[in-house]
Amino acid sequence: xxxLRQLPDRVLYxxxxxxxxxxxxxxxxxxxAMVMAFVVHRTIRRTVAGxxxxxxxxxxxxxxxxxxxxxxxxxxxxVGRLIRAFGLVPLLVGxxxxxxxxxxxxxxxxxxxxxxxPPGPATLLLYTLVVMVAFDLGVYxxxxxxxxxxxxxxxxxxxxxxxxxxxxxxxxxHPCDDVVAGLCASFAIGTTAGAFSWxxxxxxxxxxxxxxxxxxxxxxxxxxxxxxxxxxxxxxxWLSRLVLSPAQHQIHHSRDVAHLDKNFGLxxxxxxxxxxxxxxxxxxxxxxxxxxxxxxxxxxxxxxxxLLPFHKAARRILRPFARTGRSP
Numbered sequence: 001x002x003x004l005r006q007l008p009d010r011v012l013y014x015x016x017x018x019x020x021x022x023x024x025x026x027x028x029x030x031x032x033a034m035v036m037a038f039v040v041h042r043t044i045r046r047t048v049a050g051x052x053x054x055x056x057x058x059x060x061x062x063x064x065x066x067x068x069x070x071x072x073x074x075x076x077x078x079v080g081r082l083i084r085a086f087g088l089v090p091l092l093v094g095x096x097x098x099x100x101x102x103x104x105x106x107x108x109x110x111x112x113x114x115x116x117x118p119p120g121p122a123t124l125l126l127y128t129l130v131v132m133v134a135f136d137l138g139v140y141x142x143x144x145x146x147x148x149x150x151x152x153x154x155x156x157x158x159x160x161x162x163x164x165x166x167x168x169x170x171x172x173x174h175p176c177d178d179v180v181a182g183l184c185a186s187f188a189i190g191t192t193a194g195a196f197s198w199x200x201x202x203x204x205x206x207x208x209x210x211x212x213x214x215x216x217x218x219x220x221x222x223x224x225x226x227x228x229x230x231x232x233x234x235x236x237x238w239l240s241r242l243v244l245s246p247a248q249h250q251i252h253h254s255r256d257v258a259h260l261d262k263n264f265g266l267x268x269x270x271x272x273x274x275x276x277x278x279x280x281x282x283x284x285x286x287x288x289x290x291x292x293x294x295x296x297x298x299x300x301x302x303x304x305x306x307l308l309p310f311h312k313a314a315r316r317i318l319r320p321f322a323r324t325g326r327s328p
């Protein structure tokens with residue numbers, strides 16, 4: 001009964017995502033993206049086709065926001081929020097649990113560290129930055145595995161089947177994808193939190209803005225939502241080798257052979273540099289998005305986005321046992 005009584009509140013929370021700083025489509029993050037898109041528009045309006053009309057027409061072209069793929073994104077977003085409200089996407093293990101495991105393990109190996117009082121501002125800011133770096137590493141590992149392991153790729157295809165990019169394409173993720181990403185992020189953040197708590201002899205907290213890690217909050221404000229858009233915002237080469245630009249993530253969605261399996265990171269690009277998966281464009285590139293080979297057409301209904309990955313993953317698992325040749 002408690003579950004039923006709480007359901008309306010959970011539905012309201014999920015549907016009010018644009019008003020929650022914890023959601024990546026928070027209105028302030030969208031506003032920040034609009035401001036940066038305005039700067040891009042003012043810069044390129046005389047040199048790039050399609051940018052010579054009004055800013056609003058440049059920002060929200062009908063060919064993208066009324067594209068059948070975008071319509072599927074909108075439907076999938078609403079259904080996904082309802083699924084979460086009903087609690088149908090499990091979190092197998094959270095960062096606090098991993099933090100306790102890590103702290104207990106370090107204490108068992110090296111003994112307890114005496115508590116020396118609350119950490120100062122410098123320590124708190126350092127911890128805030130390190131947590132964001134750990135989170136980004138967890139996201140990179142999850143994303144890398146989703147592309148390189150065949151079973152996981154079948155679920156990640158849902159995201160890459162988008163033929164146009166809008167901010168809601170972010171939520172075109174299969175629940176199994178979310179579980180993998182959540183596990184990797186939880187272990188990365190939890191290990192970091194546990195190590196800091198053990199090293200300081202007591203709890204330590206991130207500096208927050210609206211309940212979000214301050215460093216991550218700033219990253220979201222400064223153009224994050226342009227990653228899933230048609231707005232080409234590319235950083236100078238030196239900065240692109242440190243922080244991934246929106247254009248670099250758009251390249252990640254490209255089906256060009258030169259772009260496949262590139263730019264897996266969320267915030268930082270040095271993970272990609274170390275793994276040899278970094279792609280830094282020299283100039284604006286024309287991108288064809290989607291899976292290619294006609295496969296995109298299979299993912300253009302909400303039901304297909306949820307169910308088709310299970311079918312394709314099962315085929316991969318059963319393939320070694322499939323008959324070869326014609327049956328007698």
